[in-house]
Amino acid sequence: MTFDLKSYLAERKTLVETELFACLPAEGTRPAELASAMRHAVLSGGKRLRPILCLAAAEAAGGKLEHALPAACAVELLHTYTLVHDDLPCMDNDTLRRGQPTVWAKYGEALAVLVGDALQTLAFETLARTPSATTLPGLVTELAKAAGAAGVIAGQVEDIAFAGAPTRDIIQYVFQHKTADLFRVTMRLGALAAGATETDLEKLSRYGNNLGIAFQVIDDLLDTQQARSDDKPELTCLAIMSEAEARTYAKETTAEAIASLKSLPGNTAPLTALAKNMLSRVI
């Protein structure tokens, strides 16, 4: 029997969005503009890839997805806050995201800074609702380390500071921190919330890290077919390798991701299908 990825993704997306909807301040909550802007940021589409991965990690580790639901939402809220801040005029200066006006374009710069801040706070508040209280110190520490000054933010700092010709070093650094660190911790949080063993945690971490790198390489390959929304020179792996080499690199990291799922106690079919599906967009 083949795994039906499309139905799986649709079902999980609904589950995650129902939960996210419940986390956010209701429309009309004072200050009304803040509630409205936070909802715009979080509920304007998106594939919900990271929270779906987080839930799948819990199941692959043999645990219940319900245990990982707060962590899954936390990761999505955290990811969304980084997008809101990345879009600001002083950063990427983007006015559109997923065909909708970005938060600053619709609500102004000051509110966009505060919306990002509030979404980060909400990420940790949501994470704290994880049923197993004893896992919480580990979950908070891991999410904060991956998201903070040695993780996602480090990647963003080097991304915006970079000028001139991209080197292998800077591309590896930004791919690892801006993208792979969050994919990796997404898998770890799901596994930890589900009570994974150290060995299984390590396997799922490797899946997450490799998938994160593959995701970014694939994104660069797809980006060559699209118009750019800003004038900044692009930090793309295609500056240091050919398209054919990038395809091989994406294939290799995807294969490594899938290989690391071996002998996990739970269902790994969704994670395998997800990785293959992602790669299929460029192969």
Add this chain to the structure above:
Amino acid sequence: MTFDLKSYLAERKTLVETELFACLPAEGTRPAELASAMRHAVLSGGKRLRPILCLAAAEAAGGKLEHALPAACAVELLHTYTLVHDDLPCMDNDTLRRGQPTVWAKYGEALAVLVGDALQTLAFETLARTPSATTLPGLVTELAKAAGAAGVIAGQVEDIAFAGAPTRDIIQYVFQHKTADLFRVTMRLGALAAGATETDLEKLSRYGNNLGIAFQVIDDLLDTQQARSDDKPELTCLAIMSEAEARTYAKETTAEAIASLKSLPGNTAPLTALAKNMLSRVI
């Protein structure tokens, strides 16, 4: 024997700053400019009032200050991130703070946004080092609620959105959320980390909330003697009451703060002395 507040504050400030110093990325950590800017934001002075209150709350509840040290640092890091973002050109547009250039004035706007983001992340990472793991869900939830979209950020949103003549409603709202919510949770975190009873937690919350209101009223009274650094109409309680009325209000809220310390199991002398000392600046 009278309580020597001056030595107490100096000793506690050193303790808190040693801890903060250890939390921050070391100078030179990649990305070096981020580490440098985070250190500039946190280590450029300040009275460390909030972390000192947090430690004093733990002791007033009969607990050990060591248990509240991570929470104390978390509150200061969180407070610092709000200052870094409040100073941005799109918010208060301040170029100086405590006689030093603000983060955006020294490192640029984009890095200032990211420094604020990283300090908020670091606040939660630091909080997770609280020795008593079972208290952590409560600590994270309380800090996030007080700092988030229904707390400090709500206050800041209404502060920057306000235009025209200040009303009693908006002043109460901003004082409560932008200032008092953080003072209140500071006391609660210290008490919770020290294992306070529900009754003692409630007493210390009331102290924190009243002290926060008094702090803001006193700040407005002192502000009339200083030149403003921006052109925005000031959200001050003096728009709705006379200076004499504001002094009475500060006196009353300070008295209420002190009264709520009655029958706590630990040493409350520092909290009483702190509140009286704050009031003495305007009486």
